[in-house]
Amino acid sequence: MTPVFQRPVEKAIPGEDRQPEPGIRMPRISVEGVSKIYRSKKWEFTALDRIDLTVEEGEFVSLLGPSGSGKSTLLRLIAGLEPPTEGRIRVDGRTVKGPGADRGMVFQRYTLFPWLTVEQNIAFGLRLRGESRAKRREVVEHYLRKIGLEAFRSAYPKALSGGMQQRVAIARALANRPSVLLMDEPFGALDPITKGQMQEMLVQLWEQEGTTVIFVTHDVEEAIFLSQRIVIMAANPGRIIAEVRVPFGRSRGYDLRDTEAFLHLKRQIVRRLEPVMAEK
C-alpha cells in the first residue's frame, strides 16, 4: 500500500476578497498563514502557528490531533468567534470578520435551546431570517426525516437522549443551508454504540446534502471513518504536521472499520501521532 502522508497544500491565492465568478472554482475555505497568539502581561502562547489549509466545496475534512494542538481554536477562527492574530481566513472568497449564517456549528456540549421544541429548534435560524411558515415547515420536515426524529417533533430537549439532542443540533445547523458545517468533537460525549450510529448518520447526511464539513476529533478511527482528508495537528505550538487522503468512497458502512485497508491506515496515522503525543 502506498504511503499516505502529504503536505503542504497548495497556497491559497493571495489577493482581495473575491466574489464567486461563473466557471471559476474557488476553495470553499482558505486559511492563509493564520497564527493565533494569546498574550497577557506575563506570558505569550502560540495556539496556532502559521496555518495554511484549503477546503474544497463538498469536502469532508477532519482536524485530528492531541488535546492542546489548536483544533478548537482553528475552528473558532473559521467560525469568526475570534480573530486571527496574523493571516486571513476566507469562506467563499469573503474574509471572515465575525460569525455568520454561512457557517453552522455543532459543539460537543448540547446547545439546543431548552425552551424550544425539537421543531422550533430546527426552525430557529429560518425564523430569524424571516422565512415563511410554509418554507419552515418544509425544511423542518426534511430534516426531521433525515435524523429519524419525526415522532419527537414536539418534545423539549430535556426529554431527549444525548444522541438525539446532537441529531437535532446537526439538523438545526443544516437547516440554515450553511456553506460549511463546523463540528467540534460533536460525538465526544456519547457512548460508543450511539457514537457509531451518529457517525453513520453523518456520513449519509453529508453524502445526500453535499455539505462541506470540518470535523474536529482526537479519535483516529472516527477521523478515518468520516473523512476524505485528515489534517494532523500537533501542540506547542499548534500546527499542521501532516495530511492524509482517505481512499474510501462516500458510501461507508460500519463494517469498513474491520477491513484491512482501514486498519492499515489507522496504524500509519497512530504511528505518526505517537511522537507528538509524547511531546506534550
Ligand code: ADP
Ligand atoms: P484542542 O482543541 O486541540 O484541544 P485548543 O484549540 O482548545 O486545542 O487549545 C490550544 C491551546 O491554546 C491550548 O494550550 C489552550 O490552553 C490554549 N488556549 C485556547 N484558548 C485560549 C485562551 N482564550 N487564552 C489562552 N490560551 C488559550
Ligand code: MG
Ligand atoms: Mg478542542
